[in-house]
Amino acid sequence: MTNKSDLPQGTLDLLILKVVGLGPVHGYAIAQRLQQVSRDVVQVPQGSLYPALHRLENRGLLAADWQETETGREAKFYKLTRKGRAQLETEAASWQRLTQAVGLILAMAEGGVE
């Protein structure tokens, strides 16, 4: 099985929430979207996408129902719940803080060398 993801632990959930937050979407489209947006930098192993979706659904952050796609097939569409949106906001904010802090530390380290 492929396990080439460079995603830090726990960020997959955040990314999924973000993508689903843009509008109801099915699993394959999530995988596609992630790949497109990140310009193939982030490789999401498709095998871990579905367990993550089911876990988020189970925690009540996502809701799902079966709808027809434009090609007329039935697919399971996910959308954010109210709880999911709140979670997305807090996690996004904390991610921002974390990356800022990490960036600062990295910048400082470079300054120290000079």
Add this chain to the structure above:
Amino acid sequence: MNWWNRLWRRKQMEEQLEKELRFHVDQHAGDLIANGLHPDEARRQARIALGGPEQVKEQCRDARGTRWLEDLWQDLRYALRTLRHQPAFATVALSTFALGIGVTTIMFTVVNGVLLKPLPYPNPSRLVAVHGKTATWNVALYGDQNLAYFDFLDCQRDSRSLALAGWIFDSGTMSEPGEAEHVDELGASFNLFSVLGEPLFLGRAFLPEEDRPGGTPVAILSYGLWQSRFGGSPAAIGASLVLDGRRFTVVGVTRPGLRLDDEEAVVYTPMGQNTAPYMQSRGPHPVTTIARLRPGVTLVQAQEELAMMGHHLAEQYPKTNADRGFAAKPLRPDVGDVGSTLWLLLGAVSIVLLIACANVASLLLARAISRERELAMRVALGAARSRLIRQCLTESAVLGLLGGALGVSLAAIGIRPFIVFWPGSLPRAEEVQIDWRVLLFALAASLASGLLFGLAPALRAPAQKLEQTLRAGARSVAGASRRLHSVFVMTEIALAVVLLVAAGTLGRALLRLSSLEPGLNIHNVLVTRMALSPATLANPGKIRAAWKDVLDRARSLRGVQSATMVDTVPMREGNNQLGYWTTADVPPENKQPITLATTVTPDYLKVMGIPLLKGRFLTDYDRAGDEPAVVIDDVLAQHAFGGQEAVGKRLWIPDMGPKPVRVVGVVGHVRHWGLAGDDQAQVRDQLYYPFAQVPDALLRRWSELMSIAVRTGIDPLSVVEPLRRSVRGATNDQVIYEVHTMEQLASASLARQRFLLMLFGIFAGLALLLACIGIYGVLAYVTSQRVPEIGLRMALGADPRDVLRLVLGQSLRLIFMGVGVGLAAAFAAARVLGKLVSGVRSTEPSTFALMVLILVAAALFASFLPARRASRIDPMSALRQE
């Protein structure tokens, strides 16, 4: 969607999962085809990108979070299916286990009803018992001290923290309506029912103004008496009854089954209307007192208030109350000494249950071993070991619960017969029912046992040497299991030894006790309590004449040889205890030696067949006004006078007056406390004094306590009816009640030992049977595992006798190890029995030897069948099996 939904809609969820993943692969493949790939190649790549479909599904299922529940459900169904497919195994395991749980549940139901349940009144935790405290009062001997009536009234009036209520047990002759009959009467304070929190079934309680001397005579009926004498008619309220010659108006009926101190009174009368001398002073203390804590009051506060009231009364009435105080404690059911019997029996059935568990465990283990390859295969296919353990435990828990359910049904059927068998009457028997506590207990016991016997097989779930197991199959791994099997067999034998020795010890005790001399001739003696006509009780002269008339009539009956009066009868409940001293310098009450005292008439010795050792017995010449004469038994003679001549000596007995009494004779000791209990009794001294010398003032009270005893030349029970008719008296209201033969009383005095022996015998038999089945099963199994080995031995020249010896030797080793462990435990168990059951001697080597012999013989017999089968193995076919 909640978890419950998910569990039930499992199938649908699985389909949706499948569909979702298929959609993903199809879309991906579609995109790849659009990019120019060949359809087959596109599908292949899409599938690779997703990863193994089963793994992804498994992870998704895990993500759902109801995995454990789904597994449990799966395991449950699997367990039930396996049980159904192995009916023989299921039957043996379930019935063994149901038996174990059944007997344990029966015993627990009794323990729960008699010992654990709270009192059957509303809010029982707020009820307390109030008792008197006097330095000289012997609590160990007499129990808690009751209250003097006037003390009770003062406390009842003054207490801020307690609502006090009291009663006195009494009895009387009810002559209307219907035939004259002796009934139990209870003098109750007016507020008894309100303090208990027990509203009346019909009518009203007593009024305060009825609860005093001269109040309107009113009575409350028990439900039973209302049914039997008043036909359960509402018209009973306002009707009248005649009790001891007084006419009472019925004002109420109590609820069915209402009991006080485990006694079911029949007629309640207002306590305050009782004008007997013992109600007229602060000296005697007849009033049993209970109280309900007032709202917000703690027991400690109530204690303090009672202590203060005690001080006040002591200052006010120094003559009677100087050293008297009061105290309260939580009200508990009075169940006498059945507690130890019940715990003993519960212990015994627990052993049976343990043996049953060991049996089922070894069955399960044998089955687990035959499934070893299956389990190894599953591990090889990726099942986690913890998952297999969980499955094994689920299976045994299912077995436990099914067996438990069967056991509870068994208990539900068995509980009533059990209570009926109880010797005498089981206190609180009406409380013994299967309730939620019992069900909880049975559930816990079943689950715990299920886990207990499932643990060994479960922990064998394969972990290492997988490939070995897979390659070798079941046979070659029997070695380790043989050790475990041996442990089970040893455990069973050890436990069986404990029960067998206990039963043997009881049996020996019963044999010895039955052969004891009771000290009197119990054959052909009838004793019965007797109430004179209430009309005669007012006048001492009439009382003496009435008793003389009764005795004369009894003597003149056909078949009666002699007749006597007696107050306390050997081996019957009830006794009178007096302190005595051999000089005029009498020490305080709690320092005096104590003797049983019995009021008799001169024929007593002849009726009871007690030997006269020295001097003379009481005669008609010992009359009122003469120097009081007493006859003592050899125990008292030895105790009081050592080796000296007792006849002619004097004794000072404060309760019989300031003047000493003269010992005129010495008779043999009688086992008053029963065949079993007398040797260990605290008070064994005995003293007889003549009814003729009972002072006139006490005559009425004494008459209420009297029995008559007759010696007959024919079957004593055949004179009961003639006696009943001949002593009815002119007013047709003299009754006899509580009729026994001395043989019945002697036999009843061993009832507890007999009952325990019977039950221990049953339990020991069960234990022996289960242990033998266990040994048989294990040996049969282990031997079948060794068939190829035995075949090889025989092919190499061993003859059948060698094989027999081999198998029996193996079993003997187990048996002796089990016996060794068991004997140590049995020794401890016998000591407990010796402590708790009177008349049991704890260590009798011959009993131990005999019981071990029985066990070894039975166990060898059980081993013989598999051994013989092994010895008849055909070496050729055995080797081919390899």
